[in-house]
Amino acid sequence: MKPQDIRTGSLWIFGYGSLVWKPDFKYRRSLVGFIRGYKRRFWHGDTFHRGSDEMPGRVVTLLEEDDTCTWGVAFEVTGSQIEESLAYLNIREAVRGGYGTHMVEFVPRDQSQPSVQALVYIATEDNPTYLGPASTDEIAAQIAVCRGKTGYNIEYLLRLAEFMRQSCPGVDDPHLFSIEKACLAVIRPLLLAAQKCAPAVN
Template sequence: MKPQDIIAGKSSLWIFGYGSLVWKPDFKHKRSHVGFIRGYKRLFWHGDTFHRGSDEMPGRVVTLLEEDDACTWGVAFEVTGSQIEESLAYLNIREAVRGGYGTRMVEFIPRDESQPSVQALVYIATEDNPTYLGPASTDEIAAQIAVCKGKTGYNIEYLLRLAEFMRQSCPEVDDTHLFSIEKACLAIFKPLLLAAQHRVTA
């Protein structure tokens, strides 16, 4: 589905972010809401050779996998007027060209129950993408994230920022996949931090 087909005749569009968009949308928007979509699970199954990794060492970033009983929390941004074309032009480069993501429309349900649900555009990378990595163990994913870096920054920063968003914005939600990878990744760095502290105090 092409974004141009989705926005035909629209004066307003909602865009749902569940990865780096939750803390760094980098496009103008009218308003935003924290909330979730049903039927999708967020997983660190997509490879990133630009933002958080390289061709030699692809990073691991999130995509969505359809799963009936799952839900994924994130942020939906409403863009209106000229913001629609501007945001989609920007996201086409960031998510599609450099990230390999395609688009779908999903129902977004705000955390604030006084707000109505809306149809939102979401970017998803599927297994037919050449940089798609697929499943791996928690320790394998953590080990990969711990050493990768791209033009936007370190892969571990991406992981920690996403975990921080979940704890601050929806603390009652236990994202087992995300938090288990965070725990495994921090365990990799703990001996290094302890060694550095020892050198400082020695």
């Protein structure tokens, strides 16, 4: 990213995956909204945060597609927050996640707020950890069993689905919600079996 991509004293950063609930950097304010021309897909592999080298997890990236949009959260960072947030995200998203940076137009849900240019992290198929497309059941089965240094892959999925329901009511995301449904179908029998095996507490 070139210096001129940052407006003087202010930068917006758009999150559409774990950043929507766990930015972990200081920011001035945040807005829920969307970007046009991209769709969210669980096509990127994660060998650090939500998976391992032996069992890569699946996390979301963006694919360009006309007439689509992706909802998420944009964070405005100002002053010293700009350098601090970019340094942190470079490690989290680029070094450990394999994401590159792009600039996109972010449209706030609050129509009283103007659209802004925002920085977004996108992983493409030329990344060595990119996994690409798979069926809903295959993705769900992989997510159900993977775990990384940040936590379980299924937590990532469920938190993202929860964000969409709570912060973007009425917005459908068939890819996300179908994987959530399939993943819950995978783990529900395991949870029931574990409950049956648990010793009774007097």
